[in-house]
Amino acid sequence: MLRRIGSFVTALSLVLVSLVLGSAPAQADGCYTWNRTLSQGASGDDVRQLQIRLSGYPGYGAVLGLDGSFGAATKSALVRFQQAYGLAADGVAGSGTYAKLYALQDDDCTPVNFSYAELNGCNSDWSGGKVAASTARFNALVSMWKLQALRHALGDQSVRVTSGFRSVACNNAVGGASDSRHLYGDAVDLGSGPHSLCKLAQQARNHGFNGILGPGYPGHGDHTHVDHRGGRFWSASSCGI
Numbered sequence: 632m633l634r635r636i637g638s639f640v641t642a643l644s645l646v647l648v649s650l651v652l653g654s655a656p657a658q659a660d661g662c663y664t665w666n667r668t669l670s671q672g673a674s675g676d677d678v679r680q681l682q683i684r685l686s687g688y689p690g691y692g693a694v695l696g697l698d699g700s701f702g703a704a705t706k707s708a709l710v711r712f713q714q715a716y717g718l719a720a721d722g723v724a725g726s727g728t729y730a731k732l733y734a735l736q737d738d739d740c741t742p743v744n745f746s747y748a749e750l751n752g753c754n755s756d757w758s759g760g761k762v763a764a765s766t767a768r769f770n771a772l773v774s775m776w777k778l779q780a781l782r783h784a785l786g787d788q789s790v791r792v793t794s795g796f797r798s799v800a801c802n803n804a805v806g807g808a809s810d811s812r813h814l815y816g817d818a819v820d821l822g823s824g825p826h827s828l829c830k831l832a833q834q835a836r837n838h839g840f841n842g843i844l845g846p847g848y849p850g851h852g853d854h855t856h857v858d859h860r861g862g863r864f865w866s867a868s869s870c871g872i
């Protein structure tokens with residue numbers, strides 16, 4: 632009983648503190664909270680956090696830079712995101728946009744329909760690839776936001792990840808190419824069902840993937856591979872790509 636009174640008093644003081652400070656309880660989950668409206672011309676880490684989550688909306692064949700500067704490309708990506716979710720498409724990130732982003736992200740900042748574990752069946756610490764573990768993990772995070780956009784565009788049906796990050800040892804074990812993007816953490820292999828491999832490859836062209844390999848490309852009859860290499864290389868001849 633005393634403990635219950637104690638926690639009631641604690642809760643009451645928290646309410647009083649937030650009333651005194653004039654700050655309503657944050658709407659965000661445990662990942663990230665935006666504290667201002669963002670529009671073209673803004674810059675900062677909050678812009679970069681927005682760009683990461685918009686990286687799946689660069690437009691056909693494009694890639695959104697994660698530079699923390701809210702330019703024309705970020706505005707266009709935001710408009711596409713807003714349109715995709717039926718929000719007012721004004722290219723300004725405010726409460727409506729943030730509410731949708733909060734709903735789409737987990738406490739670890741991954742989008743709700745993908746997870747770090749899903750993107751790394753190789754090890755748990757992202758080590759042993761061709762980049763620092765933290766870089767590989769971050770690259771996977773960006774890939775997940777791209778995949779979340781692709782998933783939504785395909786009607787919010789599941790998208791099946793069959794391989795993501797690989798250490799050199801894991802890559803050798805599966806016979807991956809020695810310069811495979813899987814070693815950098817930014818490559819993802821997708822399996823068929825419910826979407827066909829061609830459907831996935833075709834749709835991926837809209838979501839920020841410079842690398843797309845699918846049916847018709849050697850060794851890709853049973854999966855569609857997407858990645859973030861330096862320049863565009865798309866090949867899936869059986870899919871018209």
Ligand SMILES: [Zn+2]
Nearest residue numbers: 818819820856
């Ligand atoms: Zn692959």
